[in-house]
Amino acid sequence: MIEKLIFGYLATAIIGLSILVITRRNPVHSVVLMLILFFHIAVLYLTLNAEFLAAIQIIIYAGAVLVLFLFVILLLNLKEELVVERFVGIWPLGLSAAIAFAIMMILSTTSFVKGPEGNIGVDIIKSETNTRVLGKVLFTDYLYPFEILSVVLLVAIIGAIVLTKRRLKS
Amino acid sequence: MVPLNWYIWLSGALFIIGMAGFLMRRNIIIMFISIELMLNAVNISLVSFGNFLKDMAGQVLTLFVIAVAAAEAAIGLGIIIALFRNKATVHVDEMNEMKG
Numbered sequence: 001m002i003e004k005l006i007f008g009y010l011a012t013a014i015i016g017l018s019i020l021v022i023t024r025r026n027p028v029h030s031v032v033l034m035l036i037l038f039f040h041i042a043v044l045y046l047t048l049n050a051e052f053l054a055a056i057q058i059i060i061y062a063g064a065v066l067v068l069f070l071f072v073i074l075l076l077n078l079k080e081e082l083v084v085e086r087f088v089g090i091w092p093l094g095l096s097a098a099i100a101f102a103i104m105m106i107l108s109t110t111s112f113v114k115g116p117e118g119n120i121g122v123d124i125i126k127s128e129t130n131t132r133v134l135g136k137v138l139f140t141d142y143l144y145p146f147e148i149l150s151v152v153l154l155v156a157i158i159g160a161i162v163l164t165k166r167r168l169k170s
Numbered sequence: 171m172v173p174l175n176w177y178i179w180l181s182g183a184l185f186i187i188g189m190a191g192f193l194m195r196r197n198i199i200i201m202f203i204s205i206e207l208m209l210n211a212v213n214i215s216l217v218s219f220g221n222f223l224k225d226m227a228g229q230v231l232t233l234f235v236i237a238v239a240a241a242e243a244a245i246g247l248g249i250i251i252a253l254f255r256n257k258a259t260v261h262v263d264e265m266n267e268m269k270g
Contacts, residue, residue, distance in 0.1 A: 022191030094193025118225030
């Protein structure tokens with residue numbers, strides 16, 4: 001019962017905050033609300049026995065990505081942003097596309113069939129800690145994707161530098 | 171025990187809100203924030219599936235999604251800076267050079 005109450009609070013907060021994030025006029029308000037949203041998602045991960053991901057969620061999303069967003073918002077003309085129209089001209093079309101997707105998703109979740117279960121249950125995670133189990137799986141079964149991921153991050157570093165570099169006049 | 175479907179519906183609702191924000195807003199930074207919302211929705215569904223099917227693959231994939239999201243944010247914000255330098259606007263409906 002207490003689990004359902006906690007889930008109910010988290011779900012209400014997540015949905016309410018995300019609606020606020022996409023409707024605020026001031027982008028700084030959006031980013032700060034997004035920060036609170038990420039903390040709620042981290043708590044949701046804790047209820048799903050994923051402590052390591054909860055920490056990563058706070059460190060990477062709240063600590064790195066949102067600070068990056070705030071730096072870019074410094075570029076904006078906030079005074080202009082507070083008076084111009086928030087939505088594109090054909091916003092009803094976008095909203096109806098999202099609602100159509102929602103109907104499709106509701107129809108598909110009713111025919112959900114559970115797949116075969118794995119062998120790492122809650123008891124193993126509790127006896128060995130989540131981080132240790134995650135590390136074992138990550139560095140054995142998923143070693144190759146992990147290596148590819150390092151290339152993705154390298155491309156991101158080089159790409160960000162190349163995109164934002166000013167061309168020197170020679 | 172909270173049923174799996176509740177998590178899936180929460181994830182779907184968050185994804186749809188992110189999708190609506192992406193399609194409706196003019197400001198390109200809010201559009202990027204909506205993309206982050208959608209990625210987080212997918213993460214919630216992956217972690218809940220991993221927990222309910224007793225499999226670690228969900229959490230490993232979530233770790234990959236978070237890393238790709240960080241790379242995507244860096245590249246995307248670089249594109250926004252380059253765009254702002256050339257066009258001095260962040261509104262997507264004012265970028266219509268390729269309109270026939």
